[in-house]
Amino acid sequence: MAVNKEAYLQIKKELDAKNVTLVAVSKTKPASDILELYELGQRDFGENYVQELVEKAEQLPKDIRWHFIGHLQSNKVKYIAPFVHLIHGVDSEKLLKEINKQAVKLNKAIDVLLQIHIAQEETKFGLDEGELNLIISQFENLKIENAIIRGFMGMASFSEDMNLVRSEFQMLKRLFDKVNAQYAMINDQFSTLSMGMSGDYAIAIEEGSTMVRIGSLLFGARNNEQ
Numbered sequence: 028m029a030v031n032k033e034a035y036l037q038i039k040k041e042l043d044a045k046n047v048t049l050v051a052v053s054k055t056k057p058a059s060d061i062l063e064l065y066e067l068g069q070r071d072f073g074e075n076y077v078q079e080l081v082e083k084a085e086q087l088p089k090d091i092r093w094h095f096i097g098h099l100q101s102n103k104v105k106y107i108a109p110f111v112h113l114i115h116g117v118d119s120e121k122l123l124k125e126i127n128k129q130a131v132k133l134n135k136a137i138d139v140l141l142q143i144h145i146a147q148e149e150t151k152f153g154l155d156e157g158e159l160n161l162i163i164s165q166f167e168n169l170k171i172e173n174a175i176i177r178g179f180m181g182m183a184s185f186s187e188d189m190n191l192v193r194s195e196f197q198m199l200k201r202l203f204d205k206v207n208a209q210y211a212m213i214n215d216q217f218s219t220l221s222m223g224m225s226g227d228y229a230i231a232i233e234e235g236s237t238m239v240r241i242g243s244l245l246f247g248a249r250n251n252e253q
């Protein structure tokens with residue numbers, strides 16, 4: 028299926044009006060599809076697989092802001108550290124430390140989001156509230172100065188039950204507000220709440236999302252998921 032430019036323009040307009048950032052999720056789609064949206068002005072793109080992201084970043088314009096939204100293994104951080112704009116799926120202290128280490132090596136800062144587990148499904152990655160509190164409570168001791176925590180990312184249950192989805196987004200927003208108020212040391216830079224995908228982004232925005240990750244509505248269904 029071709030890139031849906033009409034859908035893009037409409038969604039982009041809707042999100043701009045609400046000050047929500049659109050990350051166009053281009054995983055499994057060719058570079059030519061990305062360029063079609065790039066030519067319409069889109070600059071934020073999201074990818075799930077390290078090798079695919081590295082290959083696309085080499086081929087495509089350098090002013091694209093690449094978001095890594097998949098599950099990131101610590102040993103692969105080094106491949107994306109030089110150019111990645113935002114890493115959404117940080118779900119362990121180990122990964123956070125490794126991102127910091129690579130950022131220090133490159134003498135730069137890398138922006139990250141902590142992924143919080145909000146869905147009912149067991150399969151979704153993410154920190155639970157206890158793990159989150161542990162990371163944040165020892166944040167100063169961890170000496171993580173080059174991995175900058177900008178906020179949270181979450182994925183709701185893959186469900187038809189929109190009340191369930193909404194309640195999960197509400198839970199994440201409450202946690203986001205609580206952490207924001209409680210932990211002054213990350214306060215001034217803690218402003219991104221990445222939640223909402225093709226099927227649930229409207230609800231996510233109603234519940235306080237500042238960044239949505241939309242793939243299939245823009246690029247069509249994925250039939251070759253890795």
Ligand SMILES: *Cc1c(COP(=O)(O)O)cnc(C)c1O
Pocket residue numbers: 052054075096097182224225226240241242243244
């Ligand atoms: C694939 C993916 C998306 C986009 O999903 P769509 O339903 O196609 O919009 C968003 N977030 C994450 C983490 C993904 O893996």
